[in-house]
Structures are given as C-alpha cells and as structure tokens.
Amino acid sequence: MTYLKLYLVILKVASLSFGGAYSIWTLIEHELTTATYGCEVTGAISAQNNNLAASAGAKIKFCPDDFKKVLGFSELLPGPQVNAIAMLAYRAYGITGMLVIVLALITPGLILVPTAVYLHGRATKSKHWRRFLAGATIGAIALLVLFFLKLGQNLVVPLDYRAAISAGVLVGAFWASARYRVNPLAIATVGALVGYVAL
C-alpha cells in the first residue's frame, strides 16, 4: 500500500514536470519535503512513520536534510536524473522504493511519448494545444526561478565569508555550464572540493 502511495505521489510529480529534471526536484521540494518528527529524531522519515501516515491518508513526505544531500550529490551521479531522484526513497523504502520512484518517473513518458509520436501530424499539431504546453513550460521556468531563489537564500544567509565563497561557486558553476558547457559532474566535483577546503 505504501509503495502504491509512493508510486502515485511521484507519478503526479512526474506528470507535471514541464521543463526537465530540475522541475521534478522543484515539485518534490515544494510539495513533498517537510520537517516532521521522524526527521528531527533520526534524520529520515522512517518507513514505519510513512506507513502510519499513509494509512491515515496523509501524503508521503521526504526530510529536508535528505533532500539537500541527495540534490547535492545528484550531479555527481552520471546518467539520467531519475536515478538520483530515486535515492530519496532509499532510507525509508529501501531499494524497492527506489525502483518504484524510477518506474513512476518514467510512466508519464511511456504513455504520453508513444501517443505523441503516433499522433504526430494530428493532435500534436493542434495550435492551441501546443500553445497551452508552451505556456505550462513558461510557468515551469518561473517555478525553477523560485526553486533557485530558495536554494540561493540558504547559501547566502547569514552574510559572512562562507556566503561569499558559496556565491562564488554558484556564479562559477553557472558560467562554466552556460558559457563553456562544462560537464555537470566536473562542476559538482569542483564545488564539493571548494566546499571541503574553504567552507
């Protein structure tokens, strides 16, 4: 039952993730990440707590601390981001939970993509439908900006030397990726090293 809830909650996130993998992180952070009793005591929401919550009809949640750790390490993990996102489930649901998350994340694609390819030239050429999707993607950009502001706020408060170094890493990462298309794995490694040495 809990796995089904986990599947459904991630399926909803995946169905709304216009704008790529970062949208999935944004949606999970906004709707599924919360500090609960389990987070404070053990650092993770246990499967038992989530089972109880799920059976009481509550939403499945992830701890902010786990979320930050997995998000931070996501760029160190090569391959599609779905695997990194699946790591969120490891502490509470184990490897089966990770598998459930991956399946939920690829489900909308498995339904929508073949349909779109099949209908190519018909429904996908509907002007109104394409405009609606373009508008939803623009909305996703706004939500990505919001997620960036949240991440940035945590990095620069309080305003001290660590904030300055973090801001330097952020700007450097942006510049390296946007201007020189440096591999995200290399950027994240440099970020971790700078953090280890200077923060």
Next chain:
Amino acid sequence: MPSLISMAITYFKIGFFSFFAATSEVMIEQLTEKRRWLALADYAGLMSVVTPIPGPFHVNLVIASGFRIHGFAGSFVGVVSFVAPGFILAIAAAVLLFGTAAQAWLGANPGVSRGLIAAVAGLLLSAVYKLSRRILSGWGYLLVLIILATALIWRHVPFGILLGISGALYLLATIIVDSSRRPNS
C-alpha cells in the same frame, strides 16, 4: 527491424556511455550512425515531439526512439535498458551516502554539502538561462513574473494549478494577439 535483445544491449550502452559524454551525442552516434535504426532527420523530428512532454528530456527521447524503432515494446525495453546502468550506480551511491561512515564524515565536513548545493544552484540557473533563451519572448517574460509573484504570495498553491494557469494565460494571450492582428473585413 532489430530484435528487442539487440535494442536492450544498445540502449544499455547508451545509458552507460552517457556517464562519460553528453547523452544526445551518444544517442545520435549509436542510433543514427552506428546502427542506422533512425535517420538523423527522424531523430531531430522526435526531439521536437518530446520537447513539450513532461518528464526528463533524454528519458522521453529514449522512449520516443524506441517506439519508432520497435513499437511500444521497443520504448519499454529502451527506457529500462537506458536507466539500468545509472540505477545500479544510484543504489551503490545511496548505500554509501546514507551509510554511517559517510553520514559522520559529512557531519564533520558540512562545507562539502554546501559546496555541492552551490554548484547545483549554479547549474540550475544555467538550465533556466538555456530554457529561457529557447522559449521566452515578449509575453513569456510577463507570464514568468506573474507566476513567480503568485507562487511567492500564495506559497501553498499546488504547482500543478500554477502550471495550468500559466498554460491557459499564454493560450488566451496568443488568441487575443491573433484576433487583434486579423484584418477587419
């Protein structure tokens, strides 16, 4: 038509080699040049089909190419094989990351997590920048501001509703612009 086994091997390879190079480049090399299962123009066409579809872009592209090559079975085999190498690595990474030793080390060195988050924030900003350059113009910027302001003021509005509003507003705006441009008869 290639067999499902040969598709599984090829997509596993794509998933594995995308560790070391850009996924798109590996896909083009394997599917259009080496195996010749798709023409380059066909591949480009699939890219335009999957772009507006929710979910990770490359995962969707794998599903689309698998479907074009071998129908629904091809899309399923393709995506499972593509994700598998990274999933195995993710299990190892999760065991390591949430292990006692790593937790203690990260607790003693909080700067590592902070540096990683700063790098991820920079990469996120870069993704926003690239996406904006491709998609935004005129009305789009205004819509970004409206949705951003709404999300900041009403923090508990589900994002699904905001995305729906965004799509509807953009559609409405383009319809109004179209009708105002239509010559009076």
